[in-house]
Every structure is written in C-alpha cells, then in structure tokens.
Amino acid sequence: MELPILKERDRIIQAVSDNPVIVVVGETGSGKTTQIPIFLYEAGFAESGVIGITEPRRVAATSTAKYVAGVIGSTPGDLVGYQVRFDDETTVGTALKFMTDGILLREFQIDSNLSRYSVVLIDEAHERSQNVDFILGLLKDLLKRRRDLKVVVASATIDEQKFSNFFNRAPVINVSGRMFPVEVVWGKEDVDEEMIVEVMADAIAEIHRSEPEGDILSFMTGEDQIRRVVESLERMKLTDLVLVPAHASLPWEEQQKIFASYPGKRKVIVATNIAETSITIDGIVYVVDSGFIKQMNFHPESGIQSLDVVLHSKSGCEQRRGRAGRTQPGKCFRLYAESDFRERPQFTEPEIKRISLAGVVLAMKDIGIDKVEEFEFVDPPSREAFHEAHETLIALGAIQRGSHGLTDIGKMMAGLPLEPRIARMIIEAEKHGCTKDVATIAAFLSGRQVFARPKGKEIQADRAHVALKNPASDALTFLRVWDKYEDSDFDNQWCYDNFLNARVLREVDDIRYQLFNILESYGFEPTESSDTAVIAKAVAMGLAYSLLEHRSRHSYGGVLRQIDDVFIHPGSAIFGLSNSRWIVASEVVRTTKTYARGCTEVKPEWLPDMAPQHFKRGEPVVARYLKGAESAVISKAVLDGYGHELGSSEESVPVAEAIAIQKARVRDAESKGLLKLTFHNEASGRYSFTASFVAEAGGKRYKASYHAKVEEGVPYYCKVVDTYLGQTTVEPVFQVFAFNNPAPSPGQPLSSVEELAQKRGASLGRQ
C-alpha cells in the first residue's frame, strides 16, 4: 500500500513555496515525518540552507534520520544528520538535520536568527510540549525578520485550526492516515477513582472471555493502580493471558516484555500514558481506557507542583483509541459514559501553562527578548506565571528588580542545560571551590530517580540505600552515591546489588561531563572540596526560594513563599532523621500530601545570604584568641526580622582585623556607659562548692550574675542588671582580649565570581 502522503507531494511543495508557514495534519502512519523532509530536499529547499526537523524524543530523531538517510542513499551524519543531547551526527555537508526540539531551542540561544536554516519542520506539535510552544512563539517572531524562512508545523488532527490561526491563517494540508476503524464501546455509568481498578480488571477479563484474539492495551494513571489491576487479574486465574505492566520506572528488562510476542496467548499491557505518546506497541486490537490521567500542574502563587488525577481530555482519549487499529480493525472500550465524555475539555492544557516559566523566561532574555509578557504564545501563560518566573529569577540573582536584561550570573545560568535553580548552585559553587561536587549533584537532580525500589524487594532496597544516605542532605547523598559508583569502577552489578538504576547513573555521567565542558568554557576551574558544609551551602543557595521552616511536629512552612503543611518525603535521606529548623527542597510536590523532595538541612548562618530581606548578620565580635597566635576567631550573629538571634557564624581573621573589631566595640561600649570590670573568684561563705565572681571599681563592689561565665583576671565590659541592698549585679557583655601580636598582613580579598562572569560576558559577544 502506497503511503497516502505521496499523493500530496506536489501540493505540499507548492504550499511551502507560496507561504511562510504551512500546517500539515495527518495521523501516525501517514508518513509525514519521513516524507516531507524528503520532498523538501528533492524540491531544492536545502540549497539555501539546512532543512531542520524537530522531534520530541531522542529515539524519534535518530531513527527517522537513519531511515531517511537510507531512502536518500546517504549514511547518517553525511547529507542526512541528526543531533540529540550527547550525540551529534552532523557535518558541514548536512542538508537534512533531525534533532530533538531542545536542540533547536539551544540553537536559538546561539543564533536567534537561525541563519543556517532554510526550513524548519516542527513534528508532533499537537503534543504541545513546553519546547514546542516556546519554539512556535520564537518562529512567529523570527518570521518578521526572516522573510525567506519556511516553517512547517506537523500535527495529528487535533488543533490544526489553532496552529493555522496563530500563523496568520496558514494553509492546512490534510494527509489521510493508514488507520483501520476502531469501534468505540461506551461504559454504562461513570466510575470514580476508587472503583476504577476493579472495573478495569473486570473489563479486561470480559474482553478476554468474549472477544476474538488480539492484544489488549489498558490505560491507568500510575504504578500503584497498574499493580492493583495486575494483581486482581492474577487472582482470577484466567488462562492464556500474559500480564505486562508498562510505566517509566520499570527496569529495562521488564520494559522489553512490552514488545515481546507471546504466541498462543493474549498479551495484556497495563500502562500509564507512556503508551499514549512515548512508546508504540504493535498488534494492539483492544484498548481499554479508564479515562483518567495523572498530570503535573504548577501553582505559581506558592511555587508548588501538584500531581493530580484528572479526567483526560477528548483529544487525549482519542489518542488512546488510536493505539488500536494500527494493523487491523480494533475496538476501544471506554469505562465512562458517552455523556460524560461530551462534557470533557477538548484539549489537554498545554504544558507551558502547567510549569514554572522561570527557565523559559531565562532563555527568552538570553535570546534578547526583554518584554516577555508580550511574547506571542499559541496559548499565553497567566500573569501569575510570569510574575513567579520573575520573582524566582530575581531571587536567584539572574535579573535585577526593575531592569530587563540578565545579570552576569543570569547569562551563565542560561548557558547551562539545567533548571535555573540547579544552574544557580553551580555558580555559587565556583565561589567556594566545589564546582565538580556541585555539578555532580546537579546532574543527579536533573536526571531521573536513582534509587530503585522494585516491588517485593522494598525492604532489601531500603536496607541497601541506608548505607548510602547522608542524614542531612539528599544532595550530599548523591555525591556519596557517585563516589561509591566510581569506586566500583562504574559496575552495573554494583548498581544492581545496591538497588540503584544503572541507566540513570550512566546518564548522570554524561550530564556531568557536559557540565564540566561548559564550566571550562566559562573559565571555571574544576574544583573539589572536602568540606561538605560548603557544598551543601552552594546547593542551598540555588534552592533558597523554597526555604522551609519547621512549624509543628513533622510539618514545614515556606519562609519566602506562602506554603503550608509541607512534609519531608519518605524517600528523602533526611526523612525521620532531621531536626533542623530550616531545610531547602529541590521540589515541592503535592500528591497525597504536600511533600518536599531533594532536601538539604540549612544552617542558620547561611540564612542572611539565602534570604537577605529576612535575615541579617549582626556586627562582628571577637570570639576567641590564643595568645601569640597570628589570627583570631570572630563571630557574627544571625538575626531574624525581630532581631532575635538564631545562630552565629565564625571565621578566622588576621589579628590586626580582630584588633580593629574589638576597638570599635570598646568605643561603642564606653559611649553606652558600660563598665569595664576584672573579676576574681570568691568562694561564698556557707556553700563552699559554689563560687561567685566579684570585681571592685571606683570603691564599689560588683557581682557577676549567677549564670554568667567569666574568667579570672580578664577584663569584661558589663552592664548593670540589678541593684539590691547596696549590691550591684552585672552581666558581662563581652571579653576584652589582650592582643600581644599585631599581625602585619592585611586580609586578602576573596576571588570574585563577578570577575569571572565579566570574563564570560566578554567572550560571549553575540554575532
């Protein structure tokens, strides 16, 4: 059977020649992904530049590139190339470039005119990923500057009119697919979330008993529901049935079972939405749709995310239905009533409206778009979302309040393929000599879940994990896991024995090296620190906006944002172990409760740097000095908004500096009329085991307060707390140190990250 799209060849070429933008609509199987690039190449569109094709997933980009290379008679990397993260198979001669949409976004950051390209094709635009929506907005803006650029938006038959209208009523070309009919069977009544597991299991059993052969694909919301459906079906002891769960956190071997064929048996795949878009399973004849989906949402007012079970949209349910009928006519059993379906929203809310915009706004500003609220999106995010993005970027120091452009820190952050908060940690790490450590942590934080807890082996897994966990920090835990992984010589068996996901660790390795390379281009030295507190502080600086303070029992609340009743996630290394008053979290996600994940304890002395509007450092005071030493220890109190002391930080300074600090304090004490007193110990009459410290000055006698700690023969500045029956009680305020070794060398200024930022800014000069 000839691909239906071949009949449309001339129309498509003509439309692209005549219009800046066209929308091509066709179901999977229409061949649009592979054929349109070939048409455009054959029609000569590669003569004036590269034809770029974006895909939402790496496998799609690489496999279509390989297929098209074969058709054209090229090898991948030559005329037809592809680029995905960690894998660039393109050359100067590449005319057709397949890539993930993330790569095209990065190219916008390097050259906002996309000058190399003559045509850009955005595939799977209907998925409405964050990247696609951002790219479509950028392309609309770019078309004002580049009249010669051609844009093709390829989508399933979902919201083609929306795309067409967005690009000034661009022509829409429909390409029929090669779908077989899929009959819909409606449920009798609506089923709630509680009952859906039993209803699903019963429906699958019934199909198995009464329908002709053919595999079944069932859509549920998550791992737990999938497990319960599988268990329920196992209890029914049906014959000739193979049950295969399908979700992302499954180990690789388990995932392979999804694609295996089981001759003589009926395969039943119970899946999350992974089977709706990411993986395609051949030979599905029956789809059973619960009608529910788990969806991540973002709440800009609080900065928390929520993972919600919601009714799936009409277009999403249609997508599920389409998973049957790819090889023969199929049936789709919907476990909800037709009347319920009609009331559902037409489309799933695009991702750009359900995430923090901080990363998108950072990228926009890096590209040179200052008035971000005026940027044209297909579906514009809310004002609150833009406000949250701004506040987050201000808190991170990427932009300054009241100004449009990026700071030097912001420019460096934009160059790192990380979320803004995670990128900020690395900039902080540069100041404290731990870039390698924090880049490693960043790689873990930006990857998937490393700690595996296979079902039935939870206890063994937890036991293995305990040995790796740092009770104060998930970030430091990651560092420990990395060290041990290196010690094992990157051994898969070691990962398996310790219940760690080896694929994730290999990806962490790749991300690490990518980050190291970028940092090298910034002129950052690769540094490591043995001081875990320094590393943890860099992490905390990036996450400062999500600072949480202990409120009651196990719950925490936001300091800088309105968040209440946050609990440490049971999977966190600090769960059940921390009694820290402050913590930071890499994520706050509401599921059954609001959970903080990726937690690190915060020391009070970090607070003034993390949230200067809420916490201050007191004046420095001399805390300790050893006679003859070249340096002294000074301490600064950490104060909250009411001036209450929350803790203190200490640092070592040259004696000359300590002398200056003490002199200033003495001047202040004298101006306030404090008394300078030297005490001696006097055993008190009847109770010889208690001691009291007394001092005489100006013919008067003073007694140190009962709890005061004083040393004999050392002068203290004191304040009067009580006078009773002629006896004056005083409270020592500070000790006066006798410095006998004025040091000659003044303090050395610390290396400044701003200097390095300027260096990078200079070498970044945009063309």
Add this chain to the structure above:
DNA sequence: AGGGTTTTTT
C-alpha cells in the same frame, strides 16, 4: 509521618 505521569537540554 510512609511514596512520582512523561519528556527534554551547550
């Protein structure tokens, strides 16, 4: 106190 849909990035 007790547990997360999915994808992607110079």
